[in-house]
Amino acid sequence: MTPIQMTFSTNFLLGLMGLTFHRTHLLSALLRLESMMLSLFLATSLWALQLSTINIATVPMLVLAFSACSASSGLRLLVATARTHGSDHMQNLNLLQC
Amino acid sequence: MSYLVCVLLFGLMVGSVGVAWNPSPYFAAMGLVMVSGVGCGVLICFGGSFLPLVFFLIYLGGMMVVFAFSAALSAEPYPYGWGNRSVKMYVAAYVLGVGCAWKVLLGKWSGFWGGILDESGELLVLRGDMMGVAAMHDVAGWMLVLGGLGLLLTLFVVLELVRGVSRGGLRTV
Numbered sequence: 001m002t003p004i005q006m007t008f009s010t011n012f013l014l015g016l017m018g019l020t021f022h023r024t025h026l027l028s029a030l031l032r033l034e035s036m037m038l039s040l041f042l043a044t045s046l047w048a049l050q051l052s053t054i055n056i057a058t059v060p061m062l063v064l065a066f067s068a069c070s071a072s073s074g075l076r077l078l079v080a081t082a083r084t085h086g087s088d089h090m091q092n093l094n095l096l097q098c
Numbered sequence: 099m100s101y102l103v104c105v106l107l108f109g110l111m112v113g114s115v116g117v118a119w120n121p122s123p124y125f126a127a128m129g130l131v132m133v134s135g136v137g138c139g140v141l142i143c144f145g146g147s148f149l150p151l152v153f154f155l156i157y158l159g160g161m162m163v164v165f166a167f168s169a170a171l172s173a174e175p176y177p178y179g180w181g182n183r184s185v186k187m188y189v190a191a192y193v194l195g196v197g198c199a200w201k202v203l204l205g206k207w208s209g210f211w212g213g214i215l216d217e218s219g220e221l222l223v224l225r226g227d228m229m230g231v232a233a234m235h236d237v238a239g240w241m242l243v244l245g246g247l248g249l250l251l252t253l254f255v256v257l258e259l260v261r262g263v264s265r266g267g268l269r270t271v
Contacts, residue, residue, distance in 0.1 A: 006200060
């Protein structure tokens with residue numbers, strides 16, 4: 001594996017592990033989602049640049065636009081959580097008790 | 099040139115460990131700022147001109163600004179950083195894990211990397227990725243329209259759900 005492939009794969013997996021295991025704040029979960037998206041942008045841009053498939057350069061742009069949509073929805077949920085629960089601690093989100 | 103890429107990749111790894119493991123979202127946002135800056139440098143080293151600038155602009159100028167002022171909603175009086183005693187062991191474990199993974203999987207570098215590939219044999223001002231993004235306006239025009247409509251829809255969704263009083267997703271606070 002080349003170092004650059006190793007880097008963005010590890011970046012993605014680290015973000016995923018952080019999202020899975022460290023659950024204190026909702027904002028840090030959103031930040032780890034953004035780091036996963038960032039690694040995907042790097043991967044697709046490097047695909048376009050390294051393999052000379054120029055038309056794939058549209059993929060990172062569109063993926064960035066849709067990740068902005070998801071980030072804004074997540075931040076909207078963060079604002080709603082802060083307004084109803086006072087903070088964004090994940091342990092306060094326990095209304096649904098099954 | 100490949101030494102510069104190595105240094106930037108190291109910065110990318112440090113930043114991503116910083117985002118993945120950080121008890122306070124303030125410092126995780128700093129890690130994401132570092133990762134986006136260094137990622138822009140990596141893309142430039144691999145020959146891009148437009149895509150790294152878009153990356154820098156949208157991540158730092160768009161998303162990180164919004165995350166930074168939303169971090170006020172998750173405020174703590176004494177945020178934990180990496181220097182805390184209870185935190186150092188976890189950081190060391192993550193760094194060790196990443197180092198072991200690199201040693202095992204990257205034992206033999208296979209393939210050619212670090213070079214800048216070019217299709218035409220001439221010197222051009224605009225590089226390939228600019229042409230690729232131009233294709234988004236030409237061939238993938240409907241996808242661009244769809245993306246714009248999706249963003250507009252997201253705007254209205256966000257505005258409607260944070261409305262409050264009696265018609266939104268929040269009760270009166």
